[in-house]
Structure formats: C-alpha cells, structure tokens
Amino acid sequence: MEMLWFVIFALLLAGYFALEGFDLGVGLLLPVLGRTRETRDRMVAAMAPYVLANEVWLVAVAGTLFGVYPLLEGRVLFGLYPLVVAMLLSWILRDAGLWFRRRIDGPRWRGFWDAMIAFGSLGLSFGWGMTLYAAATGFTASPVHPLGLLLGVVVSLLFALHGQAFLGWRAPGEFGAARSGRALLVSGLVAALPALGVLAGAAPYLLEHTAPAATLNVLSVMVLPFAPVILGAQVWVWRTFRPGKDAFRVPSFF
Amino acid sequence: MDVLDLARTQFAVTGSLHFLFVVLTLGLAPLVAIMHTRWARSGNPLHERMTRFWGQIYVVNYALGIVTGLVMEFQFGLAWSGLSHYAGDVFGAPLAMETLVAFFLESTFLGLWIFGWGRLPRWAHVACIWLVTLTAYASAFFIMVANSFLQNPAGAVVSGDRLALTDFGALLTNEALVFSFPHVVGAGLFTGGMVLVGASAYKLRRRALEAEFFTRSLRTGVVTAAIGIFLTMGFGYAQFAGVQEGKWDNTGAAIALGLMIEFGQLLGLIVLFVMLPMIRNLHRRRWTHPILIVMTPLPFALAILGWVAREVGRQPWMIWGKLTVADAMSPGLTAGMVTASLVGFTVVLGLLAVVDYVLIARVIRRGPQAPDLGAAAETRSPALSY
Numbered sequence: 001m002e003m004l005w006f007v008i009f010a011l012l013l014a015g016y017f018a019l020e021g022f023d024l025g026v027g028l029l030l031p032v033l034g035r036t037r038e039t040r041d042r043m044v045a046a047m048a049p050y051v052l053a054n055e056v057w058l059v060a061v062a063g064t065l066f067g068v069y070p071l072l073e074g075r076v077l078f079g080l081y082p083l084v085v086a087m088l089l090s091w092i093l094r095d096a097g098l099w100f101r102r103r104i105d106g107p108r109w110r111g112f113w114d115a116m117i118a119f120g121s122l123g124l125s126f127g128w129g130m131t132l133y134a135a136a137t138g139f140t141a142s143p144v145h146p147l148g149l150l151l152g153v154v155v156s157l158l159f160a161l162h163g164q165a166f167l168g169w170r171a172p173g174e175f176g177a178a179r180s181g182r183a184l185l186v187s188g189l190v191a192a193l194p195a196l197g198v199l200a201g202a203a204p205y206l207l208e209h210t211a212p213a214a215t216l217n218v219l220s221v222m223v224l225p226f227a228p229v230i231l232g233a234q235v236w237v238w239r240t241f242r243p244g245k246d247a248f249r250v251p252s253f254f
Numbered sequence: 255m256d257v258l259d260l261a262r263t264q265f266a267v268t269g270s271l272h273f274l275f276v277v278l279t280l281g282l283a284p285l286v287a288i289m290h291t292r293w294a295r296s297g298n299p300l301h302e303r304m305t306r307f308w309g310q311i312y313v314v315n316y317a318l319g320i321v322t323g324l325v326m327e328f329q330f331g332l333a334w335s336g337l338s339h340y341a342g343d344v345f346g347a348p349l350a351m352e353t354l355v356a357f358f359l360e361s362t363f364l365g366l367w368i369f370g371w372g373r374l375p376r377w378a379h380v381a382c383i384w385l386v387t388l389t390a391y392a393s394a395f396f397i398m399v400a401n402s403f404l405q406n407p408a409g410a411v412v413s414g415d416r417l418a419l420t421d422f423g424a425l426l427t428n429e430a431l432v433f434s435f436p437h438v439v440g441a442g443l444f445t446g447g448m449v450l451v452g453a454s455a456y457k458l459r460r461r462a463l464e465a466e467f468f469t470r471s472l473r474t475g476v477v478t479a480a481i482g483i484f485l486t487m488g489f490g491y492a493q494f495a496g497v498q499e500g501k502w503d504n505t506g507a508a509i510a511l512g513l514m515i516e517f518g519q520l521l522g523l524i525v526l527f528v529m530l531p532m533i534r535n536l537h538r539r540r541w542t543h544p545i546l547i548v549m550t551p552l553p554f555a556l557a558i559l560g561w562v563a564r565e566v567g568r569q570p571w572m573i574w575g576k577l578t579v580a581d582a583m584s585p586g587l588t589a590g591m592v593t594a595s596l597v598g599f600t601v602v603l604g605l606l607a608v609v610d611y612v613l614i615a616r617v618i619r620r621g622p623q624a625p626d627l628g629a630a631a632e633t634r635s636p637a638l639s640y
Contacts, residue, residue: 049368050365051365056362057358060357066330066350067350071339073335073342081587081595082591084332089598092321095321096606100609102626104613211343214420218347218419219351223355226354230354237365240366251629
C-alpha cells in the first residue's frame with residue numbers, strides 16, 4: 001500500500017512537471033516569441049484549454065502530501081517558507097494574468113497581464129529548480145545556493161523548450177518548426193526528469209514516513225474508484241483540443 | 255501582535271477572501287447549469303444568452319476562488335505544521351480527497367466547459383457544467399468534513415503523542431458536520447440568488463433594453479434566494495443541538511453569531527414574506543430596485559460572520575479539547591516570516607479581489623450583449639501586426 005501511494009505521489013508530481021511545464025514554458029516564451037499583441041493572443045489561446053487541467057496536478061500533489069505524508073508536509077513547506085510564499089505569489093499572478101488579460105480591451109491592460117504571466121511563470125519555474133535542490137539535500141541546505149540557482153535556470157530552460165515543443169505541436173509552423181506528438185511526449189519526459197530524479201532519491205525516506213495503514217485504506221477506498229474518471233477527464237481534454245482544423249480559436253476566453 | 259496573532263490574522267484574511275468568492279461559486283454553479291440545460295433542451299436564444307451572461311459572471315468570480323484557495327491549501331504546511339504533525343493521519347484524509355476526487359475533476363471539467371464552447375457535442379457540454387457543480391459541492395463537503403473534525407474530533411483516538419484514525423464513517427456523520435454542510439449550501443444558494451436579484455434590479459432600473467432577460471433573471475434569483483435562506487435558517491438553528499459547550503463564552507464569537515442571526519432573520523423575512531409574494535410584479539415596482547441593489551452585499555457579510563462565529567468560537571483550540579492553536583503553529587515560525595507573507599498575500603489577493611469585483615460589475619453594466627464566454631471564433635483575417 002505504501003508503494004502504491006508513493007507511485008501515485010510520484011506520478012502526480014512528474015505529471016505536473018510534464019503537463020504544467022509547457023504552460024509555464026509558453027508563459028516564459030511570451031516576451032520572446034510574442035512580440036505583437038496578436039501573436040501573444042495566439043500563444044495564450046494555444047495553451048488556454050489545457051491550463052486548468054494541468055495546474056491542478058500540483059494541487060493534487062499538495063493534497064496527497066498532506067494525506068499520505070502528513071509528517072513531511074509541514075517539514076517540507078515550512079522548511080522552504082520564503083520560497084513557497086514566493087512561488088505561491090508567482091502562481092497567483094500567472095493565473096490572474098490568464099483570467100484577466102482579455103476582460104478589458106486595451107493594449108496597456110493586456111500588456112500588463114501578459115507581463116504578469118511571464119513574470120509568474122518565471123518565478124514558478126525558477127522556484128521549482130531551487131525547491132528540487134533543497135529536496136535533494138533533504139531540506140538541510142538553503143535553496144539559495146549556486147547549485148540551487150543553477151537548477152532554477154535548468155528547469156526554466158527545460159520548461160521553455162517544452163513550451164516551444166507544445167506550440168510546434170498545437171500550432172504547426174506558427175511559432176517555429178512543427179513538432180509531432182511524439183516530440184511533445186519526449187520533451188514532457190525531459191521536463192519531468194529533474195522531479196523524477198529527486199523522487200527516486202527520496203523514495204526510501206518517503207516510504208518510511210507514510211501515514212499508517214488505517215489512513216491509507218480509507219484514502220484507497222475513497223480515491224481509487226475515481227482514478228478512471230480522473231484519467232478519463234484528462235484524456236477528454238486532450239481529445240477535445242487536439243490540433244487539426246479548428247484546432248484553436250481566437251478570441252479565446254483567456 | 256505576536257507571531258501567533260499574525261499567523262491567525264493571515265489565515266483569517268486569506269480564508270475570508272476565499273469564502274467571499276466560494277460562496278458565490280456554490281450559488282451560481284447550479285443556476286448556470288440549469289440555464290445551460292434549458293438552453294440545450296429548447297434551443298431558445300434567450301436561454302443561451304442567460305447561460306453565457308451569468309456563466310461569465312460565474313467564471314470571473316471563480317478566478318479569485320482558485321487563487322485564494324491555493325494559499326489556503328499550502329498555508330497549513332507553512333504556518334500550522336503542528337496540526338499535520340499531531341492530526342495529519344486523520345485531518346489529511348479529507349483534504350487529500352478534496353484535492354484528488356473533487357477539485358481535480360472540477361478544474362478539468364471547468365476547462366472543458368469554458369473552452370469546449372462550439373466544440374463539444376451539445377449534451378456533453380451540458381454534462382461538463384453539471385460535473386463542475388457536482389464536484390464543487392463535493393469539494394465543499396470534504397472541506398466541511400475537515401473543518402468539522404476540528405470542531406468535534408470524532409472518529410479518532412490519541413495514540414502516543416498523535417491522533418490515529420479509527421472510524422472514517424464517524425468523520426462523515428460528525429454532529430458538527432451534518433447540519434453545517436447544508437447550512438453552507440443554503441448560504442451559497444442565497445448569495446447566488448441575491449446576486450441575480452441585485453444585478454437584475456440594477457439593469458431594470460436603468461431601463462436596459464433586455465427587460466425580459468432581467469425580469470426572468472430577477473424571478474430566478476428571488477426563488478433561489480428564498481430556497482437558500484430557508485435552508486440556511488433551518489439548518490442554522492439545527493446546529494445548536496451539536497455545538498460544543500462553552501463555544502459562545504467567547505465574546506467575539508457570540509457577537510458575530512448574534513449579528514448573523516439577527517440580520518439573517520431580517521433578510522429571511524424580507525425574502526420570504528415580501529420579495530417572494532411580490533415575485534410577479536417586482537420587476538415593475540421600480541421603488542424596490544435601489545433597495546434590492548443595496549441588499550446584494552449582505553449575504554457575503556453574513557457568510558463571513560458565520561465563519562467568524564464558528565472559528566473564533568473554537569479558540570483557543572485548533573482541535574477542540576485536543577490541540578491548541580498555539581501548539582499547532584509551526585515550531586520556529588517568526589513574526590518576521592509571517593509579517594512578510596501576510597503583507598504579500600493581503601496586498602496581492604486584496605488588489606486582485608478588488609479588480610475581480612470591478613470586472614464583475616463591468617460585465618453586469620455591459621449587459622448580455624456579446625459576453626466573452628462562448629464567443630464564436632473569428633474567421634482568420636490576414637495578420638494585423640502593430
């Protein structure tokens with residue numbers, strides 16, 4: 001049972017990196033590839049239908065952390081207090097940018113929220129690199145360490161490349177070379193590698209600190225029957241918004 | 255303020271902001287789902303415009319519900335790690351279920367609903383908004399399970415220096431839960447109804463072109479508000495049977511409770527005995543419209559008072575009779591840390607909340623002509639770059 005919930009936890013975290021990674025990547029690329037308002041609109045429209053289904057993987061990671069590893073939840077989050085607060089604020093600004101950018105017409109309004117999307121995406125991506133460094137040291141070292149900062153740069157670059165692969169898959173030829181679905185899958189796996197590496201290293205420690213059997217049983221009985229629904233909903237998103245004729249429309253809600 | 259007061263203030267500010275948006279989400283979700291269903295059945299353009307207009311208000315409101323909710327979820331680990339250390343084996347389970355079973359699906363289906371316009375088959379699209387509603391209520395249920403455990407720690411025993419889960423069923427049938435959950439649901443419906451009423455009264459008062467649209471919305475709002483306040487009052491009083499002894503010895507909680515009951519009853523009388531009997535010609539009684547507009551914020555204020563009564567009344571306990579709030583605070587937390595995060599969250603979320611309300615007011619002022627939600631795709635014109 002411990003093993004099963006470790007696999008679920010690892011899947012959720014790696015899934016977050018592979019899925020939300022390209023949303024953050026597109027956000028990072030907004031100031032780079034989106035020189036005009038119209039290109040930025042199309043970049044955001046390309047990722048918009050996926051964002052709500054992607055970012056929620058991290059919410060699930062946090063919930064699982066609380067339910068399955070209650071002894072570690074406080075240690076991890078409290079141990080990185082300033083970093084977690086900064087990442088939360090980045091996430092909030094990124095989301096607000098997406099929800100608000102099209103609510104009022106006007107170049108300055110949209111430009112401001114587009115900047116928030118880019119800024120928030122950068123804060124989150126960079127923060128993840130530093131978090132992974134701190135996790136790799138068992139939360140003993142400060143994340144503000146040259147290696148932590150380097151990992152921040154690496155994760156941001158991986159996400160940006162993944163974002164570009166996503167744009168190439170969803171809007172072939174519009175923002176660079178067309179990419180196949182297979183190429184997107186590969187860049188997703190690469191984006192998830194840092195998280196998978198840390199998870200592999202932390203596995204024995206996590207397994208040791210799993211909640212007792214009574215709690216896991218309740219979680220299994222309540223959650224596992226919904227696993228097919230959760231997966232089905234994700235598949236439905238990818239089927240509905242796959243590229244092709246009428247792949248993405250402008251104006252998009254985001 | 256010492257560090258404990260600061261951490262409590264942070265939870266109170268972010269929690270209150272969160273619930274201001276959640277309470278309207280709970281009220282509007284079923285209404286939008288019903289409007290969408292009627293549109294799907296009848297094909298009537300009026301129903302389509304109602305779905306898109308009220309749906310737009312629903313999703314703009316939802317944005318702040320999400321971002322404030324993120325802070326709520328992570329705040330437990332940031333400032334209250336003593337809670338997960340002592341009771342995580344029990345308290346963590348409903349929170350994990352909320353994220354995995356409820357919110358995960360809610361967010362996924364909401365994305366499908368918003369962006370699936372004109373792309374999903376008609377009934378699949380309707381199914382999405384019903385699934386969003388269902389999972390939103392499931393979310394509220396699991397959060398109330400977790401909160402009720404703090405009020406009345408049923409289903410757990412002390413084992414060593416921690417709590418162990420012995421009976422999950424007892425968490426679901428907790429006497430602090432069975433009446434408080436429908437009370438919250440009623441408050442949500444009441445709030446959603448009153449927002450329909452207030453916004454429609456505003457448009458009718460301005461003699462907007464859409465008289466039929468807003469007359470219908472006004473009636474839907476009155477009926478919803480009447481059902482909502484009836485449930486809220488009934489299940490509100492029912493809760494007194496299971497309340498912890500000594501809860502109302504706390505002056506702050508007692509004042510909040512008193513204010514909520516007095517003003518809630520007054521509003522209940524107005525809704526049930528004035529607005530409901532007048533429902534047929536309320537749209538023509540123009541003198542009522544300014545009053546209806548002014549009443550719109552009241553359900554929000556009452557909802558916050560309710561939470562203040564419930565949560566302040568729990569003090570000094572985090573888990574009633576088991577763990578104090580002081581012991582639940584993360585060991586090593588400093589006033590500087592909390593001050594910095596409190597300022598950051600309050601400023602950012604406070605500003606975003608103001609912007610969100612301005613945007614909602616703007617949607618209402620502009621009326622149901624061409625809302626962003628469900629806008630048809632443009633035929634692609636040659637790229638205009640500037």
